[in-house]
Amino acid sequence: MEASTILGATALFSPTKCKTQDKPQNVFDFKLGYQLYSVNEDMNKDPFKTLEALKAMGYQDFEIYGFDPTNVSYYTHPVADFKKRLEDMELTTTSGHYGFANYMDKSKDELHFFVDQCIKGAKVLNTPYITWPWMPDSRRNMETYKIMSAMLNDIGEQITAAGLGFAYHNHGFEFIDHDGETFYDIILQETEESLVKLQLDMYWSEHSSSLSPQEIIDKHPGRFVMWHIKDMDKVTRDYTELGNGSIDYVSLLPDPKVSGLEYYYLEQGGNFTHSAMKSAEDSAQYFKQKLQHIL
DSSP states (O other): OOTTSOOOOOTTSOOSEEEOTTSOTTOEEEOOEEEGGGGHHHHHHOHHHHHHHHHHHTOOEEEEOOEETTTTEETTEEHHHHHHHHHHHTOEEEEEBOOGGGGTTSOHHHHHHHHHHHHHHHHHHTOOEEEEOOOOGGGOSHHHHHHHHHHHHHHHHHHHHTTOEEEEEOOSGGGOOBTTBOHHHHHHHHSOTTTOEEEEEHHHHHHHOSSOHHHHHHHSTTOEEEEEEOEEOTTTOSEEOTTSSSOOHHHHOOOHHHHTOOEEEEOOOSOOSSOHHHHHHHHHHHIIIIIGGGO
């Protein structure tokens, strides 16, 4: 999708990272992750063929999309079947984006039922994080975000009690100034750190915030357990493939230890030079050549 539209810690799970002997002690190896919304059309057509192709590019871990709460399925496949196929391919999912914004006007019982369905899916997939990914245009106001902060705490409490982690994913609108305050300020100030972690989309922080990703992280160290990494077109400022845009991630990537980083995902989500899958391949190649050694 275009840049203006949208498109998973707890002690019960081990992060997909390990220390290595040829790096400094404070540097970790993480699995190369990808946000599956970036290849959503391919996933909808043939999810397992798409995952095999992404694996061949070097991706090992994914942030999942395509959840159906009624059937507890992903991309129309029952969650147990989807998990079996992931295991056969030796792939993992560590977060998922779920449609929480659809429940803003529903009852607490309906919201709690939806969260329970998300928990069921995440537990079968062995996915440690469930993530709130989006807010529609019509709800982007201060009143909504003050109400939503209590909702985030409520969801986080339910998910944490189930042994999983909950996180909020930003776009650019959270950083817009409203008389000296931003939506992101409200989230940071009015949600419980133990219940609501953060997934920092560094494209959007570069696009819309006056602070660098490291400056954002330094204000709340340890809370940014996941990152989204994508590049910005030099002319349009839309999404683009890593290495093809204006964001210098070689110098920009924050300190993962200060961040509390557990998982990262490359992402594009639209504006592909050739196709979604070719963009995934190009970004993987650039990341492995220029950035992976930093993490």
